[in-house]
Amino acid sequence: MQALPRRAGARPATAATAALRRSAVRQETRGSFICSACLNLPNRTFSSTSRCNSDDSVTRPAPTTPPPSSGYAALPSRRIISIAGVDAAKFLQGMITSNMNDLATPGRAGFYTGFLQATGRVLYDVFVYPDTLGLGGGSGQEDGPPTSFLIECDDARAGALMRHLKKYKLRSKFKIQLLEPGECAVWQAWDDAAFSATGQNGTAEEDANRQLITDLLPDQQGKIVLRDPRSPTMGLRVLGRPGLDPNVQADPSDAGAYRIRRYLDGVAEGASEILPDAALPLEANMDWMGGIDFRKGCYLGQELTIRTKHRGVVRKRILPVVVYGENDAAPPERLEYRPSVVAEGSEGEELSAADVPHLSSIGRTGRKGRSAGSFLDGVGNVGLGLCRLQMMTDVQLPGEAEAAAAFDPSKEFLMQWGGDEEGHGAQRLKVKAFVPGWLRAKISGGGDGEGSHS
Numbered sequence: 001m002q003a004l005p006r007r008a009g010a011r012p013a014t015a016a017t018a019a020l021r022r023s024a025v026r027q028e029t030r031g032s033f034i035c036s037a038c039l040n041l042p043n044r045t046f047s048s049t050s051r052c053n054s055d056d057s058v059t060r061p062a063p064t065t066p067p068p069s070s071g072y073a074a075l076p077s078r079r080i081i082s083i084a085g086v087d088a089a090k091f092l093q094g095m096i097t098s099n100m101n102d103l104a105t106p107g108r109a110g111f112y113t114g115f116l117q118a119t120g121r122v123l124y125d126v127f128v129y130p131d132t133l134g135l136g137g138g139s140g141q142e143d144g145p146p147t148s149f150l151i152e153c154d155d156a157r158a159g160a161l162m163r164h165l166k167k168y169k170l171r172s173k174f175k176i177q178l179l180e181p182g183e184c185a186v187w188q189a190w191d192d193a194a195f196s197a198t199g200q201n202g203t204a205e206e207d208a209n210r211q212l213i214t215d216l217l218p219d220q221q222g223k224i225v226l227r228d229p230r231s232p233t234m235g236l237r238v239l240g241r242p243g244l245d246p247n248v249q250a251d252p253s254d255a256g257a258y259r260i261r262r263y264l265d266g267v268a269e270g271a272s273e274i275l276p277d278a279a280l281p282l283e284a285n286m287d288w289m290g291g292i293d294f295r296k297g298c299y300l301g302q303e304l305t306i307r308t309k310h311r312g313v314v315r316k317r318i319l320p321v322v323v324y325g326e327n328d329a330a331p332p333e334r335l336e337y338r339p340s341v342v343a344e345g346s347e348g349e350e351l352s353a354a355d356v357p358h359l360s361s362i363g364r365t366g367r368k369g370r371s372a373g374s375f376l377d378g379v380g381n382v383g384l385g386l387c388r389l390q391m392m393t394d395v396q397l398p399g400e401a402e403a404a405a406a407f408d409p410s411k412e413f414l415m416q417w418g419g420d421e422e423g424h425g426a427q428r429l430k431v432k433a434f435v436p437g438w439l440r441a442k443i444s445g446g447g448d449g450e451g452s453h454s
Helices: 015-032 088-093 100-104 155-169 203-216 255-265 302-311 402-406 437-446
Strands: 070-074 078-084 111-116 122-130 148-154 175-178 185-191 223-227 236-240 316-324 361-364 373-379 382-388 413-417 427-433
Touching: 070 255, 078 088, 078 155, 088 100, 088 148, 100 122, 122 155, 122 223, 148 155, 148 236, 155 175, 185 203, 203 223, 255 316, 255 373, 255 382, 316 373, 316 437, 382 427
Parallel strands: none
Antiparallel strands: 070 185, 078 148, 078 175, 111 122, 122 148, 185 236, 223 236, 316 382, 316 427, 361 373, 361 413, 373 382, 413 427
């Protein structure tokens, strides 16, 4: 296990000092959610619960139509860090949840992974790519295993990730630099009709995946193209120079459509959805999204991750949710996006998923008791929630058949915020969780969860 740097003579932290540290981390994290684009908006105020990204609904209205089944979008909320040098691969191997040795395989364009803190909580969810574009100062073409890599991360957390990498660098021989937005751009391209036909794992599907990529992106010159492993229909991740035309064989879309697609697929991304220092990688579905290799050697945060895996039960997962009005006759039956009004607040104003405060507790209607989950983020009538599977879904966890009876399809769930202690003047929305087909198959035993990639 990789050792943590420790100040000489440091005393063990007491419960009080640990609480103070957690509070400080929360304050720093909240501040980091406000991106530079939003800070420059005139007459803009921010709350401590703001979930801000460059493509967030606080900077633009919710799309008025469902996202297209085929398209591509630039992702300005993503940032690139270059790490290059003879020790770069070895260093990252001890820091991330995936196996860097996979990138030595010819043709491997990258993978999804995460950085954890010492107790196994997620710090950063990222993509790692071999730097075939030479953005880190190299030629871009290397003989043998790659020594230059690009780390794609949440723009709001790029500076913190840079500090994290430098903290553990010590005498390792590599250089780190945060690339400017004008040096590298990130796009997402998708085609539901094509990508739903094959899964994202297994060498037997390699030829089919390659053909899908070629059909959607025939010109790959000067680009890094990765089949997004997080769900079967997420599509392609594309990196290239900002002025370069991605030349995708689909109509252009925007980051708002990409965000809705993520929500409908149950794919969390960034610090506002995978909470730094709080989220467990398995609760964030990183195991089923190809982000964890359980067979690799030691890395920072491995101990708790492996222990959780071998216990065999993860009771909470990030799932797509639909919000609807408190007075609606029945909960929604389908997981589909609608930008229309879903309820009215205490003053008659329109409410949507974007109005729900970050981490609002989800409770059963008409009764008190243990929280059923927490709301993470949303737009229109859809969003993501960290949900207790046995309370909010019909998923039966392995080895816990007796407890599955806790789910009652006739029960509804409610989020409430504002108002006084007795709830007068509060705003309320009901919420229903859905389990996407790909995730249901994984949770029920249809996947191996061993972090395999396309």
